[in-house]
Amino acid sequence: MATNTDTTESKASSEHAHNTRYKGVSEKKRKPSLDWDDLEERGKRRRGKEGEKWRRRNSVTHLVASIYADVEAAVETQRRIAGQAPILTQEERLDYESSEDMRLDHLREFRLAQMFSSPKTRNRLRAAPVPRGRRFDSVRAGRDVVTRAVVDKWRLLNTIIDTLGWVVIAICLHSANFRTRFLEATDAVDFTERLEKLRLHKESIEFFAKSRQFDWLEVTTEQEEQDVLLRDLNCLLTGTAIPKEQEINEDEAEDARLNADTKIAGFPNDGAGLDHPHEWKLSADGLTAVRLTFLPGGGRATLQLQSNIEHSVVLPGHRWPDRKKWILKEEPRYRAEFDESCEACNDPGAGEGKKWRAGCQCSVNNLKTRLAADGAYFGDRVELRNVHPILGTGVRALQRLPAHSLLAEYTGEIYPLYKTQQRGKYKNSTYLYCQTRRLSNGEIENAMNIDPSIHGNWTRFINHSCRPKTDFVLYSCGEKIVTCVKVRKRAIEFGEEITIDYGKSYFENQGLACRCREDACRLWNADKMKDNRTTLRQARQEGFAPDWADD
Incomplete structure (x- = not known):
């Protein structure tokens, strides 16, 4: 028994000696253990x-x-x-x-x-x-x-x-x-x-x-x-x-x-001429209020005041071309049986035996109210301001506009789109927008002009950007199809400028260069080269970007 005890004690002693001998060496070779509590505290700080x-x-x-x-x-x-x-x-x-x-x-x-x-x-x-x-x-x-x-x-x-x-x-x-x-x-x-x-x-x-x-x-x-x-x-x-x-x-x-x-200089002292806030803009330095005006094309054109309207106005006395292709032989805004049901109330349309019209009488305001209940619509709390010497008037958000929210209808004077009429009623296509409609055979074609040059709302002053924050979207509302401005997938924060994509043809047809100054801009020399594939960032890197690109 004594021998066995000695043997056991000797083994224990040997193990202790081994652990003592190699303990320091072993710890130096191993990575120090992580103190998770300390890391968590540092992360919290x-x-x-x-x-x-x-x-x-x-x-x-x-x-x-x-x-x-x-x-x-x-x-x-x-x-x-x-x-x-x-x-x-x-x-x-x-x-x-x-x-x-x-x-x-x-x-x-x-x-x-x-x-x-x-x-x-x-x-x-x-x-x-x-x-x-x-x-x-x-x-x-x-x-x-x-x-x-x-x-x-x-x-x-x-x-x-x-x-x-x-x-x-x-x-x-x-x-x-x-x-x-x-x-x-x-x-x-x-x-x-x-x-x-x-x-x-x-x-x-x-x-x-x-x-x-x-x-x-x-x-x-x-x-x-x-x-x-x-x-x-x-x-x-x-x-x-x-x-x-x-x-x-x-x-x-x-x-x-x-x-x-x-x-702020420029406001009338008696309050006359202040019918609507979106008929005025603030200068870039914030010291002057300017009444918004528009200069039509033509040799004897005179400067006209721009007025705000809540709903588009169809100009009378125009003959709508290609009416035989339409289900309804009227202006092209009226929705037909193959269009979407009213998105303000989900009404599919008129009953059997009636002329195809919406059974409801919804307006864009009803559409806004319905979307507001879902948290998708915010009002017109925006500011018109002179944002740039070249770009002119722009629109700045005075509230956060969530992603996918409906902002407003693009309103203006509505009249037919003629092939020979490229610059609209006022011989100036600055604000001109062409709305499409669906034909009886299912095809989609350009159908009418929305011209807010003289009568429109704040949406006409949204500047172009090659990285736009909003889109033009068609909504089925009441009896009509209306064009609205809708926020894209990223919210517009307070103080940001609201922008939209005018499309490549806008710059090509007018011989203009895009001045959005976005790095990804491919239209910065659209007035000279229609099929440009070089971005503005690449032009800067290679040293042939225009001088205004760095303003």
Whole structure:
């Protein structure tokens, strides 16, 4: 037994010696084991930093985009209060009054901050005597607010005034997001980024409000009381007698309220000529509003104003060619029995024994409403702006437009397409679009012109790109087939330009070169070479791209 024990102990000792001898060598040759917990923590920190960057960027963008949406909603509220739309419900009116109270509180803070921001001014106000009596209780309370105010916050408010100006502040105060997520924000980095973003968009915000005839200085009873309070505080500050009458006269009220005059030149002072916001565009520098015009071709053509229409207009007095090929011997927009059913209500068409027409009376607005229920339609919150010296007017999105969403119908004057008529009614094919229709034999051919040169909507100003963000799409709607603009498979983000593909023939027929400046552009010299296969990127690399390609 002793021998066996010795043998066992010897074996154990030998194994221990072997492990000890080769332990260090073995560990040096092996790769160190991964600390998965540490890697996970490092990944969380990295993702956290990236997520924080995206959060800040999206937060800033969302703040600015929400201001446009809130101003649009405020314009609609004013229309409803004025009786130009369905009146407000009791709940909507309470929400509006609550929002107005918050807006006036912030407005009062801004005005106090500007008037009494220096310590010397506050000390003088603190020492000034206030007459006795209930009439001056508000003045006494206002003085206490001024003398106890937090100096840092007033400095912040004065920074906003200096950066944005009174007009933009007065507009933005109608936005709940501006009041809660900007003025009440505590993150200094977020505040700086948001203020800079607002500075870049201040002319655009002002143009948006002014072109929609938004009354951002609508006077309320509370605001008149604020005018009285600020007047009396200023009297204390300057040592002049405080008026005993409660009312404030009209001239003083105008001086006390914010300046209502726009800084953007070009708008008429009386509001005449502002029938629709999409009849105006903003200059590239944001300092001038321009009424949109069109110059028809021909020797004695005169400049004409462009007007906005919601629905296309069929010009009378035209003879439609090839009518024998059609199921319906009328204008080619009417859908026939082999066309799709109405996409607004799914109605297949008229009943048996009736002329083939849609049984429904749906319009494009019904189509928009149906698609909006599915989250696929967004409104016309866009901005027309001079985007480039050569490209001219372009369309910028003032909201996020999701992929595959319907934007608007391409409207205009509709008349027949003749083989000898290449440049349309106005001898200028800048906006001309040819809509197709299906014939009785199943074939598809060009059937009519949609010409928005004089009468159309904002879709006529969408610029071309060889990497377009939207497409022309035919929809079956009510009795007709209509051409609409639809977002492609990638969403259009706030601030991006909306673009579409004009097609190669557009540039070839007019002898023009594409100026979209996309790397993949193959039409950059279409005015000289119809069958070009060289992209603009390749032309840059090989050194023969035109000078404007790098602008």
